[in-house]
Amino acid sequence: MSVVAEDNSVNQSYKYVGTRPVRHDGLEKVNGKARFAADISKPRMIHGHVLRSPHAHAKILSIDTSKAESMPGVKAIVTASDFPLPKKDEGFPHRSKNLIARGKVYYEGQAVAAVAATTRRHAREAAAKIKVNYQELPTVMTINEAMADDAPLVHENLITKGSDKKEAKPSNIAEMDFHERGDIDVGFAEADFVYENEFTTEAFHQGYIEPHACLADTGKDGRSEIWCSSQGHFMVRSATAKMLGWETSKIKVIPAEIGGGFGGKTTIYLEPLAVKLSEKADRPVKMVMSRDEVFKATGPAPGTKIRVKIGAKKSGEITAGKAWLAYEAGPFGGSWAKLGGWCIFASYNIPNVQIEAYEIIVNRPVNIAYRAPSAPMAAYATESVLDHIAKEIDMDPIDLRIFNAVKEGDNQPGDSVASTGKYPKIGFKETLEAIKNHPNYKIPLGPNQGRGIATGYWFNIAQTSSATINLSEDGRAVVMTGSPDIGGSRASMAIMAAEVIGIDVNLIQPVVGDTETVGFTDVTEGSRATYATGIAVVNAAEKIVRKVKERASIMWDCNLEDVEWVDGSAIHKDGKETPISLPEITAEAKKTGGPLNATGSLETKGHGPAFSTQLCDLEVDPETGRVTILRYTTAQDAGTAIHPSYVEGQMQGGVAQGIGMALNEEYIYNQKGRMENSGFLDYRMPVASDLPMIETIIVEVPNPRHPFGVRGVGEVGIVPPLPAVANAIHDAVGVRLREAPMSPVKVLKALNQKNGANG
Amino acid sequence: MSRIHVECKINGDDAEFLCDADESLLDALRDEVGLTGAKEGCGTGDCGACSIILNGNLICACLAFAPEAQGGVIETVEGMADEDQLHPLQTAFLEHAALQCGVCTPGFLIASKSLLERNPDPTETEVRYAIAGNLCRCTGYDKIVRAILAAAQEMKQNPIIGDGL
Numbered sequence: 001m002s003v004v005a006e007d008n009s010v011n012q013s014y015k016y017v018g019t020r021p022v023r024h025d026g027l028e029k030v031n032g033k034a035r036f037a038a039d040i041s042k043p044r045m046i047h048g049h050v051l052r053s054p055h056a057h058a059k060i061l062s063i064d065t066s067k068a069e070s071m072p073g074v075k076a077i078v079t080a081s082d083f084p085l086p087k088k089d090e091g092f093p094h095r096s097k098n099l100i101a102r103g104k105v106y107y108e109g110q111a112v113a114a115v116a117a118t119t120r121r122h123a124r125e126a127a128a129k130i131k132v133n134y135q136e137l138p139t140v141m142t143i144n145e146a147m148a149d150d151a152p153l154v155h156e157n158l159i160t161k162g163s164d165k166k167e168a169k170p171s172n173i174a175e176m177d178f179h180e181r182g183d184i185d186v187g188f189a190e191a192d193f194v195y196e197n198e199f200t201t202e203a204f205h206q207g208y209i210e211p212h213a214c215l216a217d218t219g220k221d222g223r224s225e226i227w228c229s230s231q232g233h234f235m236v237r238s239a240t241a242k243m244l245g246w247e248t249s250k251i252k253v254i255p256a257e258i259g260g261g262f263g264g265k266t267t268i269y270l271e272p273l274a275v276k277l278s279e280k281a282d283r284p285v286k287m288v289m290s291r292d293e294v295f296k297a298t299g300p301a302p303g304t305k306i307r308v309k310i311g312a313k314k315s316g317e318i319t320a321g322k323a324w325l326a327y328e329a330g331p332f333g334g335s336w337a338k339l340g341g342w343c344i345f346a347s348y349n350i351p352n353v354q355i356e357a358y359e360i361i362v363n364r365p366v367n368i369a370y371r372a373p374s375a376p377m378a379a380y381a382t383e384s385v386l387d388h389i390a391k392e393i394d395m396d397p398i399d400l401r402i403f404n405a406v407k408e409g410d411n412q413p414g415d416s417v418a419s420t421g422k423y424p425k426i427g428f429k430e431t432l433e434a435i436k437n438h439p440n441y442k443i444p445l446g447p448n449q450g451r452g453i454a455t456g457y458w459f460n461i462a463q464t465s466s467a468t469i470n471l472s473e474d475g476r477a478v479v480m481t482g483s484p485d486i487g488g489s490r491a492s493m494a495i496m497a498a499e500v501i502g503i504d505v506n507l508i509q510p511v512v513g514d515t516e517t518v519g520f521t522d523v524t525e526g527s528r529a530t531y532a533t534g535i536a537v538v539n540a541a542e543k544i545v546r547k548v549k550e551r552a553s554i555m556w557d558c559n560l561e562d563v564e565w566v567d568g569s570a571i572h573k574d575g576k577e578t579p580i581s582l583p584e585i586t587a588e589a590k591k592t593g594g595p596l597n598a599t600g601s602l603e604t605k606g607h608g609p610a611f612s613t614q615l616c617d618l619e620v621d622p623e624t625g626r627v628t629i630l631r632y633t634t635a636q637d638a639g640t641a642i643h644p645s646y647v648e649g650q651m652q653g654g655v656a657q658g659i660g661m662a663l664n665e666e667y668i669y670n671q672k673g674r675m676e677n678s679g680f681l682d683y684r685m686p687v688a689s690d691l692p693m694i695e696t697i698i699v700e701v702p703n704p705r706h707p708f709g710v711r712g713v714g715e716v717g718i719v720p721p722l723p724a725v726a727n728a729i730h731d732a733v734g735v736r737l738r739e740a741p742m743s744p745v746k747v748l749k750a751l752n753q754k755n756g757a758n759g
Numbered sequence: 760m761s762r763i764h765v766e767c768k769i770n771g772d773d774a775e776f777l778c779d780a781d782e783s784l785l786d787a788l789r790d791e792v793g794l795t796g797a798k799e800g801c802g803t804g805d806c807g808a809c810s811i812i813l814n815g816n817l818i819c820a821c822l823a824f825a826p827e828a829q830g831g832v833i834e835t836v837e838g839m840a841d842e843d844q845l846h847p848l849q850t851a852f853l854e855h856a857a858l859q860c861g862v863c864t865p866g867f868l869i870a871s872k873s874l875l876e877r878n879p880d881p882t883e884t885e886v887r888y889a890i891a892g893n894l895c896r897c898t899g900y901d902k903i904v905r906a907i908l909a910a911a912q913e914m915k916q917n918p919i920i921g922d923g924l
Contacts, residue, residue, distance in 0.1 A: 023853070027853070030861075031845075032797075032835065035795070208896055209862050209896055258860060259863075487897055488856070488859055645902070646859070648856075654899075656900065687900075688895075688903070688904060689884075689891040691900055
C-alpha cells in the first residue's frame with residue numbers, strides 16, 4: 001500500500017513514474033547470462049591468489065618469495081615493495097596500508113603478498129610457499145580492551161584526533177567528537193522521568209552473496225583495463241591509480257554486474273594487486289575472493305558500545321538527551337562513531353543534548369560502510385530507551401515519538417553532512433501515523449508474543465553524477481549513467497527518462513557506462529543513485545526534448561516557440577502541421593543537424609533525509625530463548641516512488657538485514673584474534689524460513705529538491721529493526737535485551753535472570 | 760597430473776569436458792564448459808548460489824566433484840527457458856521484481872524449479888523451507904516467495920510440456 005501526503009499536488013499526473021515495468025536488465029539476470037565480475041575471462045588469463053596474515057597483530061620480520069617463484073606455473077609475485085610508499089592517507093581511511101601489509105599486520109586476513117600463476121591451484125600452492133617471518137604482538141580486540149588504562153597500543157604514536165593535543169598521550173582512540181546544544185543539566189532537571197542504559201552490538205558483515213572479484217589487463221603501454229564488481233567504478237579507477245602511483249587516466253574500469261554491496265563495495269581490495277601482477281606477468285590476471293577472505297579481510301560494520309540517557313516530562317516532551325558512543329573502527333580509524341553521534345538523536349526535537357563519540361582502534365578488519373552506516377546501533381540505544389520511557393509514563397510509543405518528531409525547519413544534526421543545518425520537507429510523522437493507522441498495530445497478541453515499534457533516520461547524500469542520452473535512428477533512447485545498478489536503478493533511470501521524453505519506458509535502453517564512455521559519477525552509496533543520477537538523467541532528457549523540438553521546427557520551417565512536445569511527438573501550436581513523432585525526427589536527423597544526444601552532468605545538492613517507522617510482532621519461546629518474527633510492517637518516506645516494486649524491495653531488504661543484526665549475526669573471535677565463524681554456516685544470515693512476509697507502506701512526501709520528488713530509499717530501512725525487535729521481546733516476556741545479537745542464549749539468560757529474581 | 764574426461768548431458772545437449780580429479784563440478788561448469796550462470800557465493804554449500812539439478816536431484820555444484828557428472832544429466836539456469844519461451848518461474852521473478860542484484864537468482868530459480876517438480880502446489884511455508892538453502896541478501900525473500908507461489912499457480916493452469924530436456 002502507499003500513502004501520499006495530502007499537500008502533494010505534483011505527482012498525480014505521471015505517466016511512467018510510479019509504474020512497475022519489468023526491469024530492463026531482468027532477462028539476462030533470469031537466464032544466467034548477466035556477467036558478474038567472476039564470470040569474465042580473457043584469452044591468456046592467469047589467476048591471482050592473496051597470501052593473508054594468520055595473525056591478528058604481528059611485525060613482519062621478513063618475506064622470502066624465492067621458493068614460491070620456482071613453483072610450477074608461477075608468473076608473478078607482489079609484496080608491499082612493489083607499491084609506492086603512500087604520500088599521505090588519501091581517500092578512504094588508510095587504504096594503502098590495508099591494500100598490502102608493509103612491515104606489520106594489523107588483523108587476521110590482511111593481505112601480505114599475492115601470486116599470479118597459470119591455474120588457481122598453482123597460485124594457491126605457490127602462495128603457501130612464501131615464507132613470512134612474523135613476530136606476534138599482543139592484540140586488542142574489543143572496545144573495553146582498547147580503552148583499558150594498560151591496553152597495548154596498536155599504533156605507538158596515535159594521538160586522538162579532536163582531543164586537546166597538549167594533554168593528549170598516545171592511545172587506541174583514533175578520533176573523538178563532542179557536541180552539545182542547550183544545557184544538559186537544566187534539561188534533566190526539567191524532566192519528570194530519566195532513564196539511562198548501555199547497549200552493545202557485535203561486528204556484522206554486509207553479507208553480499210558475490211565475493212569481491214576483478215580481472216585486470218595491463219599492457220606494455222602502461223595502461224590497464226579492469227573489469228570488476230563495485231559500487232563505483234570511478235572510485236575504483238582513482239583509488240587504484242593512487243595505490244599504484246599512476247595517473248588516473250591510465251586506468252579504464254569496466255563495471256561488471258554487482259552481486260550486492262550494501263556499502264561493502266565502496267572501496268577497493270584486489271584491483272591494484274591484479275594490475276601489478278598483470279604488469280609483471282604481461283598476462284590478464286583474475287582474482288576472486290573466497291567467502292573466508294570476504295569475512296576476514298573486507299566489510300564489517302563496527303561493534304559498538306553506546307550509553308544513552310533521556311529525560312522526559314509526563315506529557316511526553318523530551319527535555320534532554322545524553323549519549324556516549326564507542327565504535328570499533330578496525331586498525332586505522334574512521335569516522336563511524338561521529339556518524340553514529342550525528343544520528344543518535346536526529347529524529348527528535350531535544351532542546352538539551354550532549355554527545356560524545358569515540359573511534360576505537362582494534363585488531364579487526366578495516367570497517368567499511370554498511371547501509372546507513374553507524375545508525376542502526378545508535379537507534380538500538382535511543383529507541384530502546386524511548387520504549388522504556390513510554391511504558392513508564394504510560395504513553396503509546398508511537399504517540400511519544402509523534403509528540404517529539406522533527407519536522408521541516410527543525411535542526412538537523414551533523415553540520416558537515418546536512419546541507420542546510422535545518423530539515424527540509426520530510427515525512428517522518430507521516431511514517432509514524434501510517435504505522436499507527438495500520439491494522440497490524442491492533443492485531444491481538446497471544447502468550448509470549450510481543451509488539452515493538454522503532455524509528456530510523458538517515459542523512460542520504462547527493463554528490464556528483466553524469467548521464468548521457470543518445471537517440472538512435474529509430475527513435476529509441478539509450479540512457480547511459482555512471483551508477484552501477486545494485487538493485488534496479490536501470491529501471492528507475494529509464495522511467496524518469498521516459499517521463500520527460502514522453503516515450504514508452506520500453507523504448508528506453510538504460511546502460512551503465514565505463515569510465516571512458518560516461519562522465520564522472522560518484523559511488524552508488526548514501527541512497528543517492530535514483531536521487532542524484534536521476535537528476536542527471538532528467539537534465540539530459542530535458543535537453544533532448546529541447547533539441548528534438550528544434551529539429552521539428554526545422555522540419556516545419558517554423559519558429560521554435562510554435563513547437564510543443566506532447567507524449568513523444570512534436571505538435572504545432574496552431575495545429576496547422578501534422579504532428580511528428582520522435583522516430584520521424586530521428587530518422588531525419590542527418591538532414592536537420594546530425595545525431596541527437598545530450599549530457600547531464602552535475603554536482604547535486606538537496607538530497608532529502610529519509611525516515612522509517614517499523615512495527616515488529618514476534619514470539620519468544622521461553623524454553624529455548626528462540627525468537628520467531630510473526631509479522632513485520634515497515635513505513636518509509638520515499639519522497640516519490642519511481643518504481644514502487646524496487647522501493648519495496650529496498651525496504652524489505654533493509655528489514656531482513658536488520659533482523660539478522662538483531663537476532664543472529666556477529667563476528668566471533670578466539671583468544672588469538674582469529675575469526676571462528678568465517679562462513680555462512682556459522683555466520684548465520686536470515687534465510688527464507690526465518691522471516692514472514694514484510695509488509696511495506698510507501699509514504700510519499702515529495703522531496704522538493706528533485707524534479708520528481710525522489711529522496712533516497714536504499715538505506716534507512718535497516719535502522720529500526722534492531723530496536724524494534726528488542727522492544728517487541730520486552731513486550732513479549734518483560735526482559736530488555738541490551739546486547740545484540742539477541743540470540744537464543746542471551747534471551748534465555750535474561751529470562752532465567754528475571755525468573756530467578758522473581759523467585 | 761593427467762586430467763579426467765567427462766561425458767554428460769547439459770541442458771539437453773551432449774557435452775564433454777576435461778577436469779581435475781578434485782575439481783568441483785561448479786568450477787568445471789564455469790571454467791571448462793563456460794556456463795557461468797551458477798555462481799560461487801561460498802564454496803561450502805551454505806548459500807545455494809551454485810544450485811543445479813544433477814540426475815534429477817537439486818545439489819550445490821560446489822560440493823560435487825566434476826567427475827561425478829560422468830554419464831549424468833545436468834540442468835542449469837541457462838537451460839530453463841525453452842527457446843524464446845521463459846520458464847514460468849523466470850517470468851514470475853521478473854514480474855514480481857523478485858531480484859535486485861541478481862547474483863543469487865540462478866540458484867533460486869533452480870531450487871524453486873526442483874521444488875515445483877516435487878510439489879506442484881506448495882504452501883508459503885513449504886516454499887520458505889524449500890529455498891532455505893539459498894541465501895538472498897537483497898530482497899528479504901518476500902518477493903521471491905510471492906513469485907514462486909505465483910509461478911506454481913500459473914503452471915497448474917498451463918502445464919509445461921516437455922520441460923527441461
